[in-house]
Amino acid sequence: MPDAVTVVGIGADGWEGLTPAARAAVESSEVLMGSTRQLALVPAMDASRVAWPSPLSEALPGLLREHRGRRICVLASGDPTFHGIGTTLVRLLGADAVHVIPHPSSVSLACARLGWPQHQVQVVSLVTNPVERLHPHVQPGRQLLILSRGAQTPAEVAALLDARGYGSSEFTVLEQLGGPSERIRAARAASWSEDVDALNVIAVACQGPALSTAPGLPDDAYENDGQLTKREVRAVTLSRLAPVPGQLLWDVGGGAGSIAIEWSRHHASCRAIAVERDPDRAKRLERNAATLGAWVTVVQGSAPAALDGLESPDAIFIGGGATAAGMFDACWDVLKPGGRLVTNGVTLETESLIAQWYKAHGGDLVRLEVHRASPVGTMTAWRPAMPVTIWSVVK
Template sequence: MPADPITVVGIGPDGWAGLTSPAQAALLQAEVLLGSPRQLALTPSSLDAVRVPWPSPLSEALPRLLEEHHGRRICVLASGDPTFHGIGTTLVRLLGAVHVIPHPSSVSLACARLGWPQDQVQVVSAVTNPVDRLHPHLQPDRRILVLSRTAQTPAEVAQLLVARGYGKSAFTVLEQLDGPAERVRTTTASDWSHEVDPLNVIAIHCPPDAPVLSTVPGLPDDAYEHDGQLTKREVRAVSLSRLAPVPGQLLWDIGGGAGSIAIEWSRHHHTNRAIAIERDPTRADRLERNATALGAAVTVVQGAAPAALEGLEVPDAIFIGGGATAPGLFDACWNALRPGGRLVANGVTLETEALIIQWYKTYGGDLVRLDVQRASPIGTMTGWRPAMPVTIWSVVK
């Protein structure tokens, strides 16, 4: 770590004039000033510090830059609040401690302009994530702020909203917030057609009568593109309740099929991730399309388990929905699972059920059989048609 702690200074489009006295003092004392060309241009040319613009890709170059200027007083410029989707968080992860002088974030400024209660607004970053990650947050009467990556982001978001049936959403783009060129424009998502500044934030107020696609496990089966290889809605809800999604955790979905388990695990919280293993290339492609359409952070590995599990990130939970009879599969999963992790295996065939019962006798856990019947026409009347029963085994390591 440098002899003097690195100072991270949040700066807005208003530049030097908008900085607090401590922020200005930190910049005046700096020997090295790191930031984007736009941020560096906001500071007075009279500063004595050596100006170093961020290289690309930044994540790979950052440790080298810090080592190169080791022992000198370093100031890092950040947009708005450095620890809110900013470089401050990255530096804390690398160094363990930095001195942060925040500026109002784009979110706080946008809420101030709109009169929105900040604690009731969902923030989605399109800076480091694809725009489709917005999908799980689209709910009736919800207020959402999207942090844009480029000048094209508002058009991409508007198109997504229209495609999801949210075209009537109030759609506001706020550009250059708190700067001399600040501009705020509101239309509906379906009417948006403006060119904007690259420095922008998008505010969405979803209509109260918009279509519902909940983040609670058990989406309708027709929410997925599938060929019949799909964990059905009721079984999916029960299986996910036993997998117990926790924010920030990783799931392995083995025998991914249409990807419903992996997708609904990831939709539970924006920090959840899943790796879906699917040996059939056609199904793997379909799984990726489903994950994109539903905004889920799912990585698809095309291959057969257990060989395809080699080298994957250690999981917090594992779902075995297919391929349970493959030699060595269970042992590979059990050995990979973190202590305290959850494993759930589903079976509909006698062969898979026999294995599951054997695992249950050896490792304990909880064993249930789920029978689901659906109302269906029988001539001019209605009766119950049973689906194949599913055996569900769940265990905590």
């Protein structure tokens, strides 16, 4: 790898917007790397120009090795350490080997144009993420700044907002921020239908119904065939799983996917792998995850065999198939130290196994009974749901 790389942030204002230090870094380079658009913003000079190939993540280490020993300057959009290549280079080379000269980010420029307080804005990148990733952030009163993948992203975002009941949200598209072709247009999300430049940022002042990210969404938020961990049990189960930002959950016997989905909705960096043997349920689970904007990978197959080769989890929920031979051992063996395992049981057979595991490994054992009010003639009475035994343990 090269001894050091300089990363220069550049905006739509191009060469004219660079500081003297940034210009000096570009002019003194022997190799200038960046996207075709970014390289076109810099005047001709002696440095060799290398346009990013696709996919960049796979090619970048080889490019750096190829030009080792030469002064490398990398061009990046805006602030290179804000959803930019600067963080990728630091991860590859280490912080000491990367010198960053930032430019105002598109978020800074957008907030300046809109008069929004930057520390209160939620930034969501759709550069490499599907538009459904917006769902957990769409809440009444929130101010969202969305980094677009391209010219089609505003229309996709507007359609998602309208479908969620947020069509009345203030919807602003800011194009070519900081450059001579800068343009800002506003409308309601439901009425957005404009063509835009590929270099754009979307601002949304959300107006619509709330859908909490706290555990225990209404049962009717999920498309299901009855294979669903019910709302009250789900909330208790997730409290035992204890989601932590950046961690991975296995939801074994995913059903409608409610546990995996609400784990992932806890924080944008929470991930889940849901294993479901029934192909129709697996497809339904994928639809639920997309609708609710959860980061869930669905594996269609029978556990424990389907667990082989999966990334080791920080937490495991066994919601189905607990009585399958070797299920508990297969899960316990790969669970990370400090990880949480939770199993729910409603049948005598599953409860018998849970009792054995509890005796061997300790943990916390709870029996949950829920009664719901329902009409009896002209009056109201309590109807009990099946009691659920919840075992949770920390490895």
